[in-house]
Amino acid sequence: MEDYIRISVRGTKYVTSSPGARDLMEKLSKDGHVMVSPNGDYFIDRSPVLFHKVLDYLSGRKFHLPKGICAIEAREELEFWMIPIEAVPNCCYEVLFDDNLSSYDAIEKAEEQLIQGVSPQEENNTPKTKLRRFRDILNKAVQDPFSCLLGKIWLLILAVLTLTSVVCFLLNTVEEYRIDRDILQVIPNNKTYNFFYSNPKRRMLLTTIKPPERAIIEGSCNAVLLLDLILRFIISHRKKVFFLNIQNIIELISGTMCFLIIYLDSRPGILIDYPDLGFLILIIGALYSLRVLKLLRLAETTAEMKILKLCFYQSWKVLCFLVMVFTIFSVIFGCGMFWAEFNNPDTFPNIPMGIWWAIVTITTVGYGDFYPKTTFGYLMASVTAMIGISLIAIPVATLSSNFNTFYTCYTYRKKYIQAKKKAKEARFKDLS
Known part of the structure; x- marks a missing residue:
């Protein structure tokens, strides 16, 4: 038995005649990672899960990894036992590198972006005032609406207002859902007449108007949605991040364009007196069309939408x-x-x-x-x-x-x- 060495890995005993194992034990003992008993046995305070695979490698065979082991632990074992990465066969690459750490990190970063600066970065031990406690309650309702009753009510109100605003916007482009203007300004010359009446879309905007009731509903919904955006900014702990967020900028612009369109729709004389503003009207309408992107904020409250957005990222x-x-x-x-x-x-x-x-x-x-x-x-x-x-x-x-x-x-x-x-x-x- 003199050619054999005994190795104890946290009480699990191994006996081997591998010269490579003897050389490795001597190297690790010099580094202080292995204790040597008076009778020459080696003791290692380490998990024995992969040690029999290590002995296989030291005996001249390949270093195979068992299924189900943590990839991080496998790489740490390779480093400790001084096994080069080239010794791992192709069949074990999936086990060795499938740790999904990058996926977890990406999820955390994505959730941080979706929060958009509303949630505080870190907690401190200072006493909380009533105002701060109320602010934290609002933060929680915004960040995770399904975690509390306030968040669910808030989300329901925003969903109703958003859908109502989008439906009103869609109906405004359908001539059957518009009414004739009571007073239509006289078009001054044939050039202006041809400009408006040659295009049925321009003619619709000139000769019809959205019903006053729908204009009031649309304006009220957009006003509340703008107040929601302002409230989010007020309770935000990172206002610069919130202000520079592209989705918040889009919602602010589209909400403002709503009132500008209501103003222009009630005064067709501006289009007649200044027909060159047609291109500007087109830009204003396109910016207001971004209102439909508000639906993304509602969808982002679901885990599936967060993951889909993360997949594209x-x-x-x-x-x-x-x-x-x-x-x-x-x-x-x-x-x-x-x-x-x-x-x-x-x-x-x-x-x-x-x-x-x-x-x-x-x-x-x-x-x-x-x-x-x-x-x-x-x-x-x-x-x-x-x-x-x-x-x-x-x-x-x-x-x-x-x-x-x-x-x-x-x-x-x-x-x-x-x-x-x-x-x-x-x-x-x-x-x-």
């Missing part, structure tokens, strides 16, 4: 690469279609139209405004369609994989937070 490199590939193939097949249909005078007058056709074909939209009529054109269209189906599968698979990963991590993280909170409450109850 984390997949932006793949999506950008996909856009680049789409663009390249669109140009290639657009040029190819132009030359394939060159002898047909009725199709694809130029290469840009061929590129447009390639885009709608690769994306599987297929408007049908341009299509081939020759044999070479049919062949080119078939190849383009098959390439398009292959490219579409890339972002779908990427987003689906990221969504599953983030959803699993998000669920585990929420369970961990809840368990930690319950343990803290139980410990506080025991102390009291």
Whole structure:
């Protein structure tokens, strides 16, 4: 038995004749990580979970990792036992690197961005005044509406007001839901007349007006939503972050544009006297259309929407690469279609139209405004369609994989937070 050495790893005893194991024990004993008994046995105060795998490696075999082990622990064991990363076979890479730490970090950062500066960064032990306690209650209601009754009521009111505002905005663009103006100003010249009446959309804005009741409802809803935004800013602990948040800026602009549109809609003479302001009216209407983005704030209260938004954040490199590939193939097949249909005078007058056709074909939209009529054109269209189906599968698979990963991590993280909170409450109850 002189060629054998005995190793005890937290009471679990191993006997081996591996020279590599003997050399490793001597190195670790010099570093103070291993204690040597008088009879020459080695004792290591470390988890024995992976040590039999270590002995396999020291005996000349590969270092395989068991399923279900923490990836961080596996990497720490590799470092402690001085096993190079190259010794891990390909079949164990998933176990070695699938720790999802980046996913957990991304979830925390995403939730911090979604909070938008409302929640305080850190707690302190200073006594809380009544105003601060009330502020913290509002913070909790805004940050996690489903955690308290106030948050649920607040969210319900915002949902009703937002949906009402959006419905009013949509109905304002339908002529059947508008009424004729009582007094219509005389159009001064034929040029102005042609400008307005040649476009039915301009004519609708000039000759009709939204009902006063709907204008009052829309204005009231937007006023309350602006007050909600102001209240969020007041209770925010990080006002600079809140003010610079793009979604808050959009909501402020769209809410302001609502009252400007109500003012312009009640005074059609401005459009008649200054027809050059038509482009400005178009910009104002487009900015007010951003009101529909308010629906995103409601959706962000759900875990699924947070995860979907996070998936797009984390997949932006793949999506950008996909856009680049789409663009390249669109140009290639657009040029190819132009030359394939060159002898047909009725199709694809130029290469840009061929590129447009390639885009709608690769994306599987297929408007049908341009299509081939020759044999070479049919062949080119078939190849383009098959390439398009292959490219579409890339972002779908990427987003689906990221969504599953983030959803699993998000669920585990929420369970961990809840368990930690319950343990803290139980410990506080025991102390009291």
